[in-house]
Each structure stands twice: as C-alpha cells, then as structure tokens.
Amino acid sequence: MAVALKGLTDNARKTSISELNARLADSIALALAVKQAHWNVKGRNFIAVHELFDALHNNLRADIDIFAERVQQLDGVAVGTAEKVAQGSTLKEYPTDLTKAEDHIRALCERYRDHGEKLRAAIDATDEAGDADTVDIFTAASRSVDKDLWFMESHLE
Numbered sequence: 001m002a003v004a005l006k007g008l009t010d011n012a013r014k015t016s017i018s019e020l021n022a023r024l025a026d027s028i029a030l031a032l033a034v035k036q037a038h039w040n041v042k043g044r045n046f047i048a049v050h051e052l053f054d055a056l057h058n059n060l061r062a063d064i065d066i067f068a069e070r071v072q073q074l075d076g077v078a079v080g081t082a083e084k085v086a087q088g089s090t091l092k093e094y095p096t097d098l099t100k101a102e103d104h105i106r107a108l109c110e111r112y113r114d115h116g117e118k119l120r121a122a123i124d125a126t127d128e129a130g131d132a133d134t135v136d137i138f139t140a141a142s143r144s145v146d147k148d149l150w151f152m153e154s155h156l157e
C-alpha cells in the first residue's frame with residue numbers, strides 16, 4: 001500500500017479519485033471514437049483528416065495515462081477496462097455508420113465540447129476539494145481538448 005501524500009485531506013483525495021475515474025472513462029471512450037473516425041473516414045481530404053484524427057488520439061492517450069496514474073498516486077484504483085468504460089462513460093455513443101470527413105468531425109466536435117465542459121466542472125470540483133495538482137492535470141487536459149476542438153472546427157469552414 002502506498003504511503004498517503006502529505007498535505008491532502010481525505011476528502012480531497014476521494015474527490016480527485018472519483019473525478020479522475022469519471023473523466024478517464026470519457027477520455028477512453030472518446031479516444032476509441034477518434035480511432036473509429038481515423039479508420040473509417042473516406043473522401044478527397046482523406047490523408048489530412050486521417051492524420052489529424054491520429055494526432056487527436058495521441059493527445060487523448062496522454063491525458064488517459066496521466067489521469068490513471070494520478071489515481072494511483074492518490075492510492076485509488078484506476079478503472080479503465082472496456083466493460084467499466086462502457087458503463088461509466090457519459091459521452092453520447094459514437095455512430096459506426098459514418099464515412100464522410102465532415103460527419104466524423106461534427107460528431108467528434110459535439111463530444112469534445114461535452115468533454116471540455118465536464119473537464120472544467122472537474123477543475124472546479126477538485127479545486128474546491130483542495131487538490132491543486134489534480135486541478136493542474138484537468139486544466140492541461142481541458143486546454144488540449146479545446147485546442148483539438150478548434151483544429152477540427154477549422155476543417156468545417
């Protein structure tokens with residue numbers, strides 16, 4: 001058993017574990033949706049969006065690892081199995097019948113916007129609980145999600 005981090009209340013620790021696991025499930029679901037788009041997109045701008053989706057996937061993968069490892073540092077259990085993610089994700093189910101780049105981008109933008117909103121709520125919740133380090137993690141993640149949302153939206157003009 002890990003030695004508890006000093007200077008964190010039990011409430012801060014528990015709040016962070018719960019917020020991190022909730023956003024972990026959404027990030028894993030979103031990362032899979034991005035791969036679904038990466039594999040199935042077709043059309044004249046194929047290579048640009050195919051590669052864009054892989055860049056977005058890499059950014060989400062980095063968040064996923066940081067969320068899960070922070071849970072471990074807080075002496076929690078990171079929950080990232082397919083079964084638990086399917087139960088725990090709060091994002092709208094990603095369709096499997098899309099092929100047009102614009103349709104994939106619109107579907108992903110909708111979910112990125114939702115994810116960004118929930119990351120900002122997690123910043124507030126962990127800030128209120130008093131875990132500045134987890135606040136920092138969620139702040140970095142939301143900044144990355146906002147930037148990737150902007151990248152995708154710029155393809156729609």
Ligand SMILES: [Fe+2]
Binds near residue numbers: 038054
């Ligand atoms: Fe690939």
